[in-house]
Amino acid sequence: MTPNGWIQIALFCAIILALTPLLGGYMTRVFAGERTFLSPVLRPIEGAIFALGGVDPKREQTWLGYTLAMLLFHVAGFLILYAVLRLQDLLPLNPQEMAAVPPDLSLNTAISFITNTNWQNYGGESTLSYLAQMLGLTHQNFLSAATGIALALALIRGFSRASAQTVGNFWVDVTRCTLYVLLPLCIPYTLFLVWQGIPQTLGPYVDATTLEGAKQTIAVGPVASQVAIKMLGTNGGGFFNANAAHPFENPTALSNFVQMNSIFALGAGLTNVFGRMVGDERKGWAILAAMGVIFVAGVAVTYWAEAAGTPGLNALGLTGGNMEGKELRFGIVASALFAVITTAASCGAVNAMHDSFTALGGMIPLINMELGEIIVGGVGAGMYGMLLFVVVAMFVAGLMVGRTPEYAGKKIEAKEVKMAMLAILVLPLMMLGWTAVATVLPGTVAAISNPGPHGFSEILYAFTSATANNGSAFAGLSGNTPFYNVTLAVSMFIGRFMMIVPAMALAGSLAAKKTVPASAGTFPTHGGLFVGLLVGVILIVGGLTFFPALALGPIVEHLAAVAGQTFGG
């Protein structure tokens, strides 16, 4: 670990803190329907979309109507994406003449993108046409991100409204999020990325004759426009197989730094939106502080582990940390930091191969996802995930002092706690359940590439990443088989929607409640005590649930590695 490394980490945190109130203020105005500097351009477009769709922007929906609209939106998006993948060989913009994507891989990829997971069983440059990348993947990157933010807004409205029947209009939220937030940020961002060196062309792959006279086919494409939304919308699905490690997806140290910031920017901004909408910005900062505590702890562990290197390679005389599976221009610190950010948020883009991380360095990404990606989290998804934990934390606090728990003026009662726990329990059910199935079924274990405890970690990581809708992988696992394509698709689907539906039910039940004025007995939810309580609840719930599985994977691998043991095939 070097002072320079810590300065890079501190600078990252400072930029996120500075962006939070700016983006928070802007998003609050957008979603309240207020005028912003973009309104003169976008109001007419927005109006046309609502008119054609038959949407009355003033008419709001109940939580059930909102949820149904969201589900229909996903069905339509799924159908488009699945059709584009299956038919890409017949459609235009396919200069490399890619064949149609097989049915099980299309199912996996379509579910993966509508759920904001972006698991990469597809190979990017070796599988997909430009049209599939644009019309299939780029558009779902926008829409799944906009959906996440819309859902977070609905839940925030549940807290901020009193005695209300409705939580907003899904169509209005999704359209405004796309038009006012995502597109305007992506346009300059794309141009910045091109300037840094990311290709943006519809031309075919380039055939080069190398200096030594060999032939090298260089894959290019409309990359920058997809990378911008992939990061900003915490999608993470790469244009190329190697994702953000590929020099064409992440060419420089500067592009890497900006990409890391863009993963957290909107998610962090939403904590501020929450604070503003419930009328106390300090509540938003308290939630961000709880996220920050767990985040910085994770960064410290992964950075330390990667900088220390693997015992096996150090024994051969290598120094300078674990560089296997890392790009030189990023080095140890920017690779470790990226890995923690991408799994804390539900991004899943990778700029280094997590499978080659040290045992403990790779355990932190696993833990981040197992906690439900509430450390800033996916755009929107992190916010509603965190609010579920807040409900549980307030419930625990209420039990301790024997008072009905309240949060943001709302009484937390049996129904709210049940909904929050239902959503939280789905995670271990899918992550651990499928891992158990995959490790005992004959044939499925053959997919692992590293024998021993690391192979178990590969399987655990796959189902954890899918359920948490992250999409990063211990990529040595050959997941492109019918078994994994289907079970991972189920995990992604359940992990997304079994979290969303209880969260929306919670939104509806909270919105209908009266607001209780704060009194001397109200537990203050903007100070250090609240932050400590929230962090404690998150770590206890997550830690107790997943510790046994972690002990079988990364922890035992670390102990074996220190003892000089290896695991041959």
Place this chain on the structure above:
Amino acid sequence: MLNSLRPAFVIVVLLTALTGFAYPLAMTGAAQVLFPAQANGSLIEKNGTVVGSALIGQAFTSDRYFHGRPSATTGADPADASKTVPQPYNAANSMGSNLGPTNPALMDRVKADMAALKAENPGAAVPTDLVTTSASGLDPDISPEAALFQVPRIAKARGLDEDVLRRLVAHETSERTFGLLGEPRVNVVAINLALDRFAGAK
């Protein structure tokens, strides 16, 4: 439910057209006008032929060139297209080795690579980046230490003075961005092009 079908269909189609079609096409147009070199892949041309991209590494094996990091990319076997074989720096199929920290295959590979490098430059410690694969398999850079390590071999193969090559390495070294971000590095394709120019001018 039924009254949600129309917005579901219309809004998905409109937003798809906007974000999946208009946005990437407009960005392609803007990028081609503003930054045509980068937008087309930062290609390097020499005497009218494309010799590579400034951002993508190449598989160098000759003693006369600086070598990049080991690459784990694969490609179709030229003899039998149904099989994949190692094909370093295959820029149409990026990937890492995905070897885990307790996999003996990793240690065996590194040991063999280190032995070969030690034979080439017995006095010096082997730089870590020269025996570890990159994440993409296309890493264009090596560390300045890794470049200096190769100087004696190249000096011998080209009949050049080692000091001249060391000065070339210093000249081709990029420092951290703003003195802060990333790591010091040497672009292998760029330094080898400089090497060829240098030899041609002599």
